[in-house]
Amino acid sequence: AREGAKLDARLGKSREMYGKAREHLCNGVASSYQLRDPWPIYVDHGQGAKLWDVDGNEYYDFHNGFGAMVQGHGNPIIGEAIAERFPKGTHFALPDEDDFVVADELTQRFGLPKWRFTNSGSEATMDAIRIARAYTHRDHIMKIFGSYHGHHDAVMVSIVGDYENIGDKNHLKKIPYGAGIPKSLVPLTVPVPFNDADALEARIREMETDDEAPACLIMEACLMNMSIVPPEPGYLEKVREITKRHGIVLIFDEVKTGLTIGPGGATKLFGVTPDMVTMAKALSGGLPMGAIGGTDEVMSVVESGEVYQVGTYSGNPLCVAAARANLEKVLTPEAYKHFDELNSYLMEGCTEVVKKYDFPGYSIGFGAKGCVTFSPHKIVDYVTFKQGQRTDVNQLCWLYAMNNGVFMTPGREEEWTLSVAHDKAACDAYIEAFARMAHDVTE
Ligand code: PLP
Numbered sequence: 001a002r003e004g005a006k007l008d009a010r011l012g013k014s015r016e017m018y019g020k021a022r023e024h025l026c027n028g029v030a031s032s033y034q035l036r037d038p039w040p041i042y043v044d045h046g047q048g049a050k051l052w053d054v055d056g057n058e059y060y061d062f063h064n065g066f067g068a069m070v071q072g073h074g075n076p077i078i079g080e081a082i083a084e085r086f087p088k089g090t091h092f093a094l095p096d097e098d099d100f101v102v103a104d105e106l107t108q109r110f111g112l113p114k115w116r117f118t119n120s121g122s123e124a125t126m127d128a129i130r131i132a133r134a135y136t137h138r139d140h141i142m143k144i145f146g147s148y149h150g151h152h153d154a155v156m157v158s159i160v161g162d163y164e165n166i167g168d169k170n171h172l173k174k175i176p177y178g179a180g181i182p183k184s185l186v187p188l189t190v191p192v193p194f195n196d197a198d199a200l201e202a203r204i205r206e207m208e209t210d211d212e213a214p215a216c217l218i219m220e221a222c223l224m225n226m227s228i229v230p231p232e233p234g235y236l237e238k239v240r241e242i243t244k245r246h247g248i249v250l251i252f253d254e255v256k257t258g259l260t261i262g263p264g265g266a267t268k269l270f271g272v273t274p275d276m277v278t279m280a281k282a283l284s285g286g287l288p289m290g291a292i293g294g295t296d297e298v299m300s301v302v303e304s305g306e307v308y309q310v311g312t313y314s315g316n317p318l319c320v321a322a323a324r325a326n327l328e329k330v331l332t333p334e335a336y337k338h339f340d341e342l343n344s345y346l347m348e349g350c351t352e353v354v355k356k357y358d359f360p361g362y363s364i365g366f367g368a369k370g371c372v373t374f375s376p377h378k379i380v381d382y383v384t385f386k387q388g389q390r391t392d393v394n395q396l397c398w399l400y401a402m403n404n405g406v407f408m409t410p411g412r413e414e415e416w417t418l419s420v421a422h423d424k425a426a427c428d429a430y431i432e433a434f435a436r437m438a439h440d441v442t443e
């Protein structure tokens with residue numbers, strides 16, 4: 001309560017804006033993920049690794065727009081690309097050179113030969129699932145318990161599950177995430193536990209017996225929406241082999257991992273190539289753009305015209321120009337070296353705090369992404385994630401960060417994202433805020 005009151009006291013102008021904003025904007029925000037209790041924080045501007053709210057509070061930004069801003073705010077390379085493109089026209093709904101240059105670059109990085117662009121991660125996963133359904137002539141899809149793949153009906157199932165029912169991790173209750181999702185669609189989405197290839201194969205067999213063979217398995221190769229949960233050694237290889245054997249399209253959702261955890265995302269980092277990948281977030285320097293990559297075989301249903309993969313703004317010139325500059329000039333091998341080194345520094349700093357205060361948790365991360373997982377045991381899937389739930393500590397961690405000049409995403413599911421502009425001073429601020437919290441909680 002003390003830390004909460006401290007934060008509220010510094011957010012007077014945000015409170016005023018909230019009063020005006022909520023007159024005609026639902027909850028005063030453009031997206032429910034921007035809400036904060038008792039009122040949202042309105043931003044003024046960002047520069048490099050920092051952002052300033054309308055009250056003039058300065059923060060190192062580790063939220064980074066839900067992981068999109070690995071380029072840092074106001075990156076001049078992205079700025080130049082947009083400024084050069086703008087006078088030539090911002091929208092035609094026609095292709096230009098930047099489109100195929102970006103597609104070539106993504107092919108080099110992810111090893112998949114055919115690409116299409118979308119406007120967000122949700123659109124990318126929605127279209128990828130449709131392509132997989134068309135390719136296999138099957139309706140059911142599989143996902144991982146607890147995973148998030150965007151806000152469309154097919155994947156808004158079993159994000160938040162029934163964790164009182166954790167006795168049997170293979171049969172958690174399927175719950176649509178929020179109202180408005182047709183009940184009739186829920187049975188088409190079948191979740192399985194992460195890091196358990198046997199459970200996956202058993203469930204596929206059950207589905208085949210019921211004449212409900214799945215079109216695809218959509219998954220993050222390294223979970224990034226339940227803190228960070230890496231694949232156990234050999235798991236992804238088995239998933240690849242099983243899905244291939246059963247004629248199931250394997251989709252790696254790289255919306256968070258692609259371009260952040262390494263130049264070729266989780267696909268290259270863990271060395272298993274899926275049939276499709278979906279991307280967004282870090283792709284376009286903060287402009288709204290997503291992408292779908294696939295094999296020639298799977299994407300043939302787009303090329304033949306069987307699947308309508310469309311969108312007025314898909315391949316928007318500003319977004320694609322920014323993506324090209326981002327891929328060619330910002331996310332260079334040096335940028336990934338910087339992420340790796342700085343992330344190790346930050347994780348080590350947090351690990352020292354954990355040890356010093358004998359605090360329940362451990363640091364984990366790859367490339368630009370990392371977190372402290374507030375759990376005394378290792379998290380390998382949704383059930384172990386829920387069992388280790390320490391929402392109290394997480395909330396405190398967030399409040400201490402915010403009160404000590406470190407902007408973070410609330411919620412234990414989220415992790416920090418570094419940018420090319422972050423440095424040791426930014427990481428020291430994070431470690432210091434974390435240490436203060438650990439000190440106050442344990443002493
Ligand atoms: N897939 C994953 C793994 C995500 O984390 C998200 C968003 O957080 C999405 C898809 C949806 O992306 P968007 O919010 O751009 O629609």
